[in-house]
Amino acid sequence: SASKWREDPKMIGGAKTGSPVLLDNGWHAFALARWFFDEDIDKVFAWTDNFKGIDAPAYVMFKYKQSREHIVPQYGHMEFSLMPEMKLPSKYYSTDEFIEIIASRGIMKINQGTSLGNQMSKSNIFAPIVIVRDGKVETYSDFENDWKYSFINATKYFIEVVKGNKKPILSGEQARNVLKFNLAAVKSSELGKEVSLKEFS
Numbered sequence: 001s002a003s004k005w006r007e008d009p010k011m012i013g014g015a016k017t018g019s020p021v022l023l024d025n026g027w028h029a030f031a032l033a034r035w036f037f038d039e040d041i042d043k044v045f046a047w048t049d050n051f052k053g054i055d056a057p058a059y060v061m062f063k064y065k066q067s068r069e070h071i072v073p074q075y076g077h078m079e080f081s082l083m084p085e086m087k088l089p090s091k092y093y094s095t096d097e098f099i100e101i102i103a104s105r106g107i108m109k110i111n112q113g114t115s116l117g118n119q120m121s122k123s124n125i126f127a128p129i130v131i132v133r134d135g136k137v138e139t140y141s142d143f144e145n146d147w148k149y150s151f152i153n154a155t156k157y158f159i160e161v162v163k164g165n166k167k168p169i170l171s172g173e174q175a176r177n178v179l180k181f182n183l184a185a186v187k188s189s190e191l192g193k194e195v196s197l198k199e200f201s
Contacts (some may be wrong), residue, residue, distance in 0.1 A: 024185075040065045040067070043063050047189055058189070087137045091148075114147050
């Protein structure tokens with residue numbers, strides 16, 4: 001089953017006890033963190049607990065390389081929470097993602113990913129996209145708000161890439177850098193200290 005291999009540390013990989021959250025689920029979050037700003041990661045600090053074989057809750061703080069000048073240095077953090085008693089209505093997995101980007105001029109909130117389109121999406125509190133800037137609040141919800149469209153659109157895009165009409169959104173080199181970020185977080189959680197991505201060749 002999809003969950004069975006995640007319970008085996010040798011199959012899931014990552015830390016000695018396995019990393020189903022940081023390595024498997026987390027990879028997608030690490031890829032987004034890199035993709036949003038088109039910046040590689042310099043160093044990372046991570047902490048995880050272990051609940052019934054799951055490396056959660058988990059917390060990751062990281063610093064971008066700052067390859068170009070920014071008004072303020074770029075940092076990020078991720079929090080992976082385990083809420084076994086919270087009901088998250090979803091057609092897919094009982095999980096969800098919330099992203100907040102704090103910039104020099106405003107804030108963007110991306111509310112929900114996996115469970116997008118459920119009752120939470122319809123509330124004013126959890127509009128799918130919220131932008132706060134210049135003293136104003138803008139909300140965006142007029143789009144196909146079902147997780148399946150990410151797979152449909154990704155497949156269509158991939159076909160165009162194979163045909164030579166478009167370039168991959170994530171190159172092989174970029175994916176390798178995301179993996180370094182991911183492995184550095186796992187290593188940091190094991191060592192209990194900051195880890196530089198330079199340690200991964």
